[in-house]
Amino acid sequence: MSLFLNGEAPTALYVGTEQVVQAYLGTHLVYDGTRAAVVFAPRMTATVAARVPVPHAGQTVAVPPMLATADVGLPTVTASAVVAAPAMTASASAIAGVVSVPVTVEVPPMTSSALLGADVDAGALEPGHVVSPRLEATASMPVPVVNAGVTVTVPAMTATVDAVLAAIGAAAAIVPSGPQAATAAAAVPVVHAGANVVAPAATATATGRVPVVSASANPTVPAMTATATALVPVVPPVSVVAAASAGGPTPVVCNKPTGTASGDVMIAIHFTDNDTLSAMTAPAGWTLLTSLDRGSSLEHIKIWTKTAGGSEASTYSWAQGPSGTTDGCVTIITLRDADPSTANWLYATPVWAANSATRVAPTVVGAPAGSVLICTANVDMNNTSATMTHPSGMTELSDVQSRTWAVQGVASLLLPPNPTGTKTFTVSSSTFNASKGGIEWSVVVPAG
Known part of the structure; x- marks a missing residue:
């Protein structure tokens, strides 16, 4: 920063009639009487000091205003970043001279300004960068007029203002909430020899406009890559633990x-050759899945399900029509790792x-991976013993007869497979009850 007077670098400086040999800004020599000096002020603090000359009797000495300016580089603003402007401090100090003999000394107001920002061509900015406007802090304090023989010590005056920018996002708009103000306090000068001194209030005000940043500011958002690793759970297939049957x-x-263990899924298939469907009842805790009612005195079937608990009974009792006229068969199958929700089962x-x-x-259509297919065939004989051969490729779970019926x-x-295809059972005898027939059923139970 050059020392200028009315826009020109001075070739000589005077205080009153006295020529100034050297001029300092803080500890920096800014003028030595031979050439205009260039001084680079520190990035965040500007300080200026001027000596008050020793006046002579009858003189009026005017000390010209003192100005210090500090520039700082622009912050880089990117999407979702919090930009904090560092504290800006402007300090002006006047070192008092010794004033003696009757004299009037008028020290004009002292002003110090600090600027945050710099002239930058917006077109030269990287995408996602914006220009932060200048922020200015000014502190002024008129020094009192002192009459008579006195010694006045004028303390240094310092004004400090801090400005913090909020987080700036690509789609956000930030508007200034209003001027930001800072106040500076100046100690009352030390006055001797009975002089009347009024110390005026000293105020420094800084106003900074925060730029409005919107999506049109073209912030550059770095490429973001997310990699997710999902562990595919291993669901074991359904297995048949065991089956039991009775007739x-x-x-x-x-x-x-x-x-059978706690959590296993049980299926009970109950077939009768007489009486009514309503006469067929299950033990407590079993839930009806499906049924077929052929009418009074004809064959019927009910299929029940149950999730095994921690203390299951060793036997289950199934009721049906009168013992003299009704025969029936029950097969219970226990499945492990099966889905207990029958809403997900597939059956006809x-x-x-x-x-x-x-x-x-x-x-059955739609059999999922890991499932099991259960099929049953039921028929009424005419007082003849018979057996049931299971379909090819399937595992026999039961072959049971109630007496000879x-x-x-x-x-x-x-x-x-999907679809499962039809499955064929074969009866060992063709001596059937002529007034009756048979009932078949299939179900696919998925893994769970």
């Missing part, structure tokens, strides 16, 4: 499948078919 007149008592409505040694369980077969297939 006879009412009640049909069936054992709990061996190895039980189907009836006329008497035939070939019994076909329906296909109702016959039931149940089989399973782990990891079935």
Whole structure:
């Protein structure tokens, strides 16, 4: 920063009639009488000091205003950054001289200004950078007129203002909340020899306009890459723990499948050859999944489900029509790692078919990975012993008959295809109850 007077570098400086040999700004020599000096002020603090000359009797000495300016570089503003402008301090100090003999000394107001900002071509800025306007702080304090022989010590006056910019985002608009003010206090001068001195208030005010930054400011947002690693849970497939079956007149008592543990899913298939559907009841805790009612004195089927608890009974009792006229079969299958929510199961409505040694369980569409297919075939014989051969490729779970009448077969297939396809059971005898028929059913239970 050059020392200028009316826009020109001076070739000589005078205080009154006295020529100034050297001039300092703080500790920096700014004028030595031979050439205009260039002084670079520190980045955040501007300080100026001027000596008050020793006047002579009858003189009036005017000390010209003193100005100090400090520039700081612009902050780089990027999206989502918090830019804090450092504290700006402007200090003006006047070192008092010794005033003696009757004299009037008028020290004019002293002003110090600090500027934050610089002239920057906005077109030369990097994308995402904006120009912060200049912030100016000015402190002024008139020094009193002192008469008579006195010694006056004028203390240094300092004005300090801090400005902090809020976070600036690419889509945000920031407007100044109003002028920012700072006040400076100046100590009352030390006055001797009975002089009357009035110390005026000293005030420094700084006003800084915060730039409005919007999306049109073209901030450069760095590329952001997110990498997520998702562990695919390993869901074990459904497995068949065991099955148990029983047949006879009412009640049909069936054992709990061996190895059944808490959390396992159980399916009970109950087939009868007579009486009514309503006469078929399950033990407490079982939930009806589906059924087929053929009418009074004909064959019926009910399928029940239950999630095993920690203390299951060893046997389950299933009621049906009168023992003299009704025969029935029950098969219980225990599944592990099966989905207990039957809303996710896939099954067809039980189907009836006329008497035939070939019994076909329906296909199921949509079998998911890890599931199991359960199929059953049921038919009523005419007082004849018979067995049920399970479909090819499936595992037999039960082949049971109630006395010489109702016959039931149940089989399973782990990891079935989609669709599962029909599954064919074969009855060993063709001596059927002529007034009856048979019922078949299929279900796919997904893993859970």
